[in-house]
Amino acid sequence: xxxxxxxxxxxxxxxxxxxxxxxxxxxxxxxxxxxxxxxxxxxxxxxxxxxxxxxxxxxxxxxxxxxxxxxxxxxxxxxxxxxxxxxxxxxxxxxxxxxxxxxxxxxxxxxxxxxxxxxxxxxxxxxxxxxxxxxxxxxxxxxxxxxxxxxxxxxxxxxxxxxxxxxxxxxxxxxxxxxxxxxxxxxxxxxxxxxxxxxxxxxxxxxxxxxxxxxxxxxxxxxxxxxxxxxxxxxxxxxxxxxxxxxxxxxx
Amino acid sequence: xxxxxxxxxxxxxxxxxxxxxxxxxxxxxxxxxxxxxxxxxxxxxxxxxxxxxxxxxxxxxxxxxxxxxxxxxxxxxxxxxxxxxxxxxxxxxxxxxxxxxxxxxxxxxxxxxxxxxxxxxxxxxxxxxxxxxxxxxxxxxxxxxxxxxxxxxxxxxxxxxxxxxxxxxxxxxxxxxxxxxxxxxxxxxxxxxxxxxxxxxxxxxxxxxxxxxxxxxxxxxxxxxxxxxxxxxxxxxxxxxxxxxxxxxxxxxxxxxxxxxxxxxxxxxxxxxxx
Numbered sequence: 292x293x294x295x296x297x298x299x300x301x302x303x304x305x306x307x308x309x310x311x312x313x314x315x316x317x318x319x320x321x322x323x324x325x326x327x328x329x330x331x332x333x334x335x336x337x338x339x340x341x342x343x344x345x346x347x348x349x350x351x352x353x354x355x356x357x358x359x360x361x362x363x364x365x366x367x368x369x370x371x372x373x374x375x376x377x378x379x380x381x382x383x384x385x386x387x388x389x390x391x392x393x394x395x396x397x398x399x400x401x402x403x404x405x406x407x408x409x410x411x412x413x414x415x416x417x418x419x420x421x422x423x424x425x426x427x428x429x430x431x432x433x434x435x436x437x438x439x440x441x442x443x444x445x446x447x448x449x450x451x452x453x454x455x456x457x458x459x460x461x462x463x464x465x466x467x468x469x470x471x472x473x474x475x476x477x478x479x480x481x482x483x484x485x486x487x488x489x490x491x492x493x494x495x496x497x498x499x500x501x502x503x504x505x506x507x508x509x510x511x512x513x514x515x516x517x518x519x520x521x522x523x524x525x526x527x528x529x530x531x532x533x534x535x536x537x538x539x540x541x542x543x
Numbered sequence: 544x545x546x547x548x549x550x551x552x553x554x555x556x557x558x559x560x561x562x563x564x565x566x567x568x569x570x571x572x573x574x575x576x577x578x579x580x581x582x583x584x585x586x587x588x589x590x591x592x593x594x595x596x597x598x599x600x601x602x603x604x605x606x607x608x609x610x611x612x613x614x615x616x617x618x619x620x621x622x623x624x625x626x627x628x629x630x631x632x633x634x635x636x637x638x639x640x641x642x643x644x645x646x647x648x649x650x651x652x653x654x655x656x657x658x659x660x661x662x663x664x665x666x667x668x669x670x671x672x673x674x675x676x677x678x679x680x681x682x683x684x685x686x687x688x689x690x691x692x693x694x695x696x697x698x699x700x701x702x703x704x705x706x707x708x709x710x711x712x713x714x715x716x717x718x719x720x721x722x723x724x725x726x727x728x729x730x731x732x733x734x735x736x737x738x739x740x741x742x743x744x745x746x747x748x749x750x751x752x753x754x755x756x757x758x759x760x761x762x763x764x765x766x767x768x769x770x771x772x773x774x775x776x777x778x779x780x781x782x783x784x785x786x787x788x789x790x791x792x793x794x795x796x797x798x799x800x801x802x803x804x805x806x807x808x809x810x811x812x813x814x815x816x817x818x
Binding site: 447 | 617618619641643645648649650651652653662663666667694696710714
């Protein structure tokens with residue numbers, strides 16, 4: 292049964308979590324040093340994001356993730372279309388794509404460190420590498436799974452091979468491309484945050500989490516974790532909104 | 544009927560060439576058509592004439608190659624051998640329209656209905672004003688009352704199929720092919736769309752080939768009913784049905800309709816039993 296209150300249901304979980312958290316702090320289920328209260332954490336989050344170090348680190352991570360995703364999309368979307376347009380071609384590279392897609396991107400850090408040094412290039416390029424494979428795979432499948440009837444319909448109306456590609460295949464692959472972009476940006480964020488923790492970093496959310504932990508500044512650490520969560524959720528939501536706007540026919 | 548008499552009448556009927564009525568010029572000439580899928584021979588030296596300005600329904604046992612026939616004629620699948628000429632011309636010099644069974648997958652969901660209809664004109668490199676003018680002319684001509692600025696997925700199934708029929712008609716084709724166009728619609732919508740198609744046919748007089756899996760529909764709409772045998776498909780009969788148009792619900796209970804339908808059913812069942 293649907294009621295007016297249904298849109299507010301997601302808040303129930305949030306409130307539940309905060310209550311459990313308060314109770315855990317109140318009854319000292321966990322050491323007070325390890326688990327600060329929600330109010331301390333959100334105060335740290337607020338202070339950090341408005342004028343503190345956290346805000347700066349947040350935007351550094353946004354920059355890296357965005358750049359990595361842009362690079363990945365710029366390479367993977369055209370390549371995915373090219374490979375997907377010929378099923379034989381895709382089948383011949385499918386194993387390689389699937390293999391590296393299954394390889395944890397973090398295992399590639401040492402290699403990329405040798406190639407690009409300890410700067411931003413390594414973090415961004417590993418993230419772009421991981422995201423590109425995910426996007427490539429989705430775009431290629433989107434193109435390959437273009438409805439045969441739709442392609443035939445365009446052909447029967449006299450569309451050339453190129454017109455079929457630009458007018459039908461590209462648009463047909465858009466919903467799947469957005470699936471790839473959403474997964475790609477999530478993966479890029481994961482890789483960037485991990486890279487910021489360990490590879491000679493001086494900024495970024497990963498660095499903030501790691502440094503706060505080292506300094507035993509627990510409210511700051513939780514604040515940074517929440518900032519990272521909000522970023523991941525926000526990026527996903529952003530792509531969903533863009534998709535809904537431009538791929539209005541998706542799922543219809 | 545004796546066995547000889549039956550086979551004699553079948554022989555006469557099975558010749559798609561001689562069954563042509565007097566005075567109607569031939570539009571499509573099919574000679575020696577051959578098609579094989581893996582091991583299955585679907586057509587073997589198949590001959591057929593399609594009269595100009597008439598509506599021909601194609602009916603036959605399941606899997607006999609009804610859709611394959613129009614796909615071969617319209618060039619959607621290549622033929623192994625044989626010749627298909629449209630008033631003496633090959634397919635590439637012929638403007639034709641094709642309506643798919645699955646309108647959901649045949650229309651472009653990213654285009655508004657009106658842009659779907661205009662798409663073939665865009666391929667013909669016509670300018671925007673010319674495209675719009677031709678579409679509006681077609682809409683007025685057919686008396687279509689759909690909001691064409693909606694996206695296909697916002698329309699009902701029947702409306703979507705109407706849009707795809709209009710997309711096929713907007714190029715003013717000399718021949719229109721329809722592959723079981725109403726089989727994905729509910730019965731109420733099917734009845735409505737039958738009459739829409741009949742109206743379109745009366746209005747435009749375009750030679751039309753309709754593949755149908757519903758005998759009532761096949762006869763109701765047709766000037767000629769092409770009955771196919773099992774594979775390899777031959778012309779089992781090529782039945783005339785001359786009832787005046789527009790035909791209505793009352794037509795369905797007229798003696799002539801009942802007689803033709805019964806005859807077609809008899810031929811059909813004979814062909815089914817042969818399998």
